[in-house]
Structure formats: C-alpha cells, structure tokens
Amino acid sequence: MIVTRTPTAGPRICLGLIFFCLQLGFMPSLSEGYNQSQYQKFQKNILDYRSRLNPDFKKVRRQRTRYIIVHTAELGLEATLRVVSRGKQFKSGYKTPGGHAHYVIARNGVTYRILDKEYRADHAGRSMWSGQENISDVSVGIELAGYHYAPITASQYTSLGILLASLKKDYNLDDRDVLTHSQVAYGKPNPWFKKNHRGRKRCAKNFDRSQAGLGQTWKYDPDVRSGRLMADPELARVFYSPSSLAATRVLGSTSLPETPVPASPSLAETRVLGSNIISATNSAWSISGEDYDSQTTVYLLPDGRTIPGNRITKTIGWNRLPMNTKVLLNQDANPAVVQRQVQTPIKTISESMTAWSYAGPAFREDTTIYFLPTGRVFPGSKIVDWDDLPQKTRLLVGYKGPFPITSDQTAYKIAGTRYKSSETIYSLSFGQLKTGDQIADFGDLPRGTQIYLPVSMKKNQ
Numbered sequence: 001m002i003v004t005r006t007p008t009a010g011p012r013i014c015l016g017l018i019f020f021c022l023q024l025g026f027m028p029s030l031s032e033g034y035n036q037s038q039y040q041k042f043q044k045n046i047l048d049y050r051s052r053l054n055p056d057f058k059k060v061r062r063q064r065t066r067y068i069i070v071h072t073a074e075l076g077l078e079a080t081l082r083v084v085s086r087g088k089q090f091k092s093g094y095k096t097p098g099g100h101a102h103y104v105i106a107r108n109g110v111t112y113r114i115l116d117k118e119y120r121a122d123h124a125g126r127s128m129w130s131g132q133e134n135i136s137d138v139s140v141g142i143e144l145a146g147y148h149y150a151p152i153t154a155s156q157y158t159s160l161g162i163l164l165a166s167l168k169k170d171y172n173l174d175d176r177d178v179l180t181h182s183q184v185a186y187g188k189p190n191p192w193f194k195k196n197h198r199g200r201k202r203c204a205k206n207f208d209r210s211q212a213g214l215g216q217t218w219k220y221d222p223d224v225r226s227g228r229l230m231a232d233p234e235l236a237r238v239f240y241s242p243s244s245l246a247a248t249r250v251l252g253s254t255s256l257p258e259t260p261v262p263a264s265p266s267l268a269e270t271r272v273l274g275s276n277i278i279s280a281t282n283s284a285w286s287i288s289g290e291d292y293d294s295q296t297t298v299y300l301l302p303d304g305r306t307i308p309g310n311r312i313t314k315t316i317g318w319n320r321l322p323m324n325t326k327v328l329l330n331q332d333a334n335p336a337v338v339q340r341q342v343q344t345p346i347k348t349i350s351e352s353m354t355a356w357s358y359a360g361p362a363f364r365e366d367t368t369i370y371f372l373p374t375g376r377v378f379p380g381s382k383i384v385d386w387d388d389l390p391q392k393t394r395l396l397v398g399y400k401g402p403f404p405i406t407s408d409q410t411a412y413k414i415a416g417t418r419y420k421s422s423e424t425i426y427s428l429s430f431g432q433l434k435t436g437d438q439i440a441d442f443g444d445l446p447r448g449t450q451i452y453l454p455v456s457m458k459k460n461q
Helices: 015-023 036-044 077-086 154-171 233-240 265-272 284-293 309-315 335-343 355-364 411-420
Strands: 046-048 067-072 103-105 111-113 139-144 178-180 298-300 306-308 326-328 368-371 377-379 394-397 399-404 425-427 433-435 450-454
Touching: 036 046, 036 154, 067 154, 077 103, 103 154, 139 154, 284 309, 284 326, 298 309, 298 335, 306 309, 306 335, 326 335, 355 368, 355 394, 368 399, 399 425, 411 450
Parallel strands: 046 111, 067 139, 067 178, 103 139
Antiparallel strands: 103 111, 298 306, 298 326, 368 377, 368 394, 399 450, 425 433, 425 450
C-alpha cells in the first residue's frame, strides 16, 4: 500500500487555479455570496498535490464540460488524498491508477489540486444524467473529505462555493449543472432492484446546495422520469421531494426567490443522520449502496459473527440477514479483527473505524464518551466536529459517568457486584482505560481513578 503524506512545505498556491480566474477577469462578487477577502484566503489555502499523481494515470483532455460533480469521499483526509491520487488497492490484487478527482477539500477548508481541470478524472464510474452516460467524460469532480452521514463543515462549504463559482464561470455552467455523485451514479440489477436504477452511491446525499451558494436545481430525475432508470426511494426523497426543493429555486420556476434560502433543520437532519443498523426500513442497500456486496463492507450479526459482503450470498443470503445487523463500510482489516474492535467496550477510532461506525446516530449523545489522545474527555454532545477526531481517540458507547473513587466511595460501592465486570470501565492515571476484569488489585488503584458504567447498569448494582 502506497502512503502519501500531506505536504507541509513546497508550493502552497495552486497557480493554475488562480491563473484561470484572473485571466478571465473573474473575481467572485458580493452578489455571489463571497467577498474578495474570502477569495484571497481560499487562494492561499490551496495546496498543489499534482506531483503525487500516480505516473500510471493516463492524462486525456476532455472534449467538453457539462457538469460539476460533488462527492463525499467516505474516508478521512489522508486516505482520500492517497486514493484519489495514487489509486485504490483491492484485496483481489487489482489496483486503480488514481486520478479519481480534480480537487479535494479537507474539513478545515484547505483545498488540494489533484489533477489539472482540463483532463478527464475517473471519478463518476457508471453514471448517467439526462441520457448522457459516462459522466466522468464531461465533468469536473470535487471530493469533500468526510462521509455522507456526517455534516459537511462550514469551512468546506465556503471553499467549495468559491471553487464552484470559479468553475461555473470558466465553463459557462449554471447552478443546475452542479450535481452530486449520488444523483448521477446508477447501478445494475441486484436483490433490491430488477432493472438499472439510481442509488448505486450515497455519496454527497448530505450536500446542502444553499450553503454552497447554489440556487437553481432540478425538481425531478430526468432518467427516472424517462424510464431509463428505476428510482431509489431514499435519494428521491432527499433530492426531489417538496420539502427538499423548498430550500432552493427549481428548474423552470419563476416564483421562488433569486437568492438561496437555507434548508430547514429537519431536512438537514434527514440528510446527515441515519443508522448503520439493518431494520425493516433500512436495508444493506440503503446503508451502503453498491458496496453492499464488497469485501470491504463487513456485516456484524447480532449473534457476534462477522461476514464480509462478498460472502453473504454463499453463507446466509441477502434475504436472511437478521434485523439489528450492523453494517461497517471501508474495512480493510480481517473481519475477525473488525469483530474484536466492535465488541470490546473500549473502542478506538482508526482510519476505517469512525465514531459513526461504532455508535451510529448515537455518536453525539451524552452517553457516547470520547477520550482524546491529549487526555481530554468529552461527551458526544460537546464534540464540535466528531468526524475530525484524531485517530487513536477511544470511546465508550452507551455509558454514564465518571464516578470518582474516593475513600468513602469504593469500586464496590459504585458498581456493586459488577465492579470486576468486563463492562465496567476504569479510567486510571495517564489516560489509561481498563475493564474491571483487567484490574489485578483494586486496593492499589491510583488516586483520581474514575469509573464509567453502562447506562443499563444502576449505580451500586
């Protein structure tokens, strides 16, 4: 696996992007929602990442540009930069040659230029819009580091809005030519759809156009309306329902205001919150899209078994996946390792295991407790950007506390007979976390030791 580091020195300004804006005499105006100060800050924050492009990637100039496609990478920043520039390695041995985006925008707003915008990037895969297939041939691709189930940050929206304004000007595009990957991707028949259909990707379904300074958009999917594709119910609700369209002007409408109207909180909630647990209304397809049968999608069954997606058909079958199965995306480790990570009460954030992987929608509740590598401890409700937590952050899901051990409040008085349980967590000095069954001598616990108990466990139980 090739690992590339985020550049800390060298050319910090992507001169090409600045040049095409200035050559055209283009500067985003106040009417577009951005001032000169914001544009200059955006320029200074651009990092040139073109030298990291895989030399095996073949550069081909696009003949025309009709669309700009917004993606969420479904990975953290480091992994996103590695995959889009160097390519993705599969367990089968197949490796893509990279060139999977023109730009990447980090969660702090810093923008990376991966590939000159005039070349074709292989970013959209199997795709169609208004009868046009292979959207990569006619579009610019922008990746937002992060996940479709997490809020896009304000810094990302600011950088994205300025970049979109520049690209629209350069290619003579309008707001309705900006689409998400989930809107244009389509899949072939599978256990849930008998025909070609939308929903192959969930990518950027959390994208709020108004926050990127966009207005006019489509009020329907042209390929679904024409019968070329079947609709995906979830994406249809997110992008084309009356509530989603109320936030912006729609194609052909003259009655809605000229400036974007912020989306309602309820709409934003439905776009960024979901569950990775299979239920009667939440299938493997709803959670993972085309990756439902990937070897990097791992299913954690209620009985404790872990099965990668490419083995479900041969083991139990898709129609027999039990309710309450947890779906974990982008897992490169052995399923047995994933199983241990999920089942231990002290969970650790890594490149492939996010807070959402462990906690689902409970990631931001008071009962999800984060222990940062710095030693600081926060409940989920106090985490401003949970998706940007550093790797090696540990967390407890479904816990309450802390309960400090004192001369009057012993471990037994706090946790009762469960004080030695593997579910009772002790926070020791220097940020150590141990389960009750890992403590050798409860009479020798260091001063300041605190206990965390499962929510279901009563104090003094």
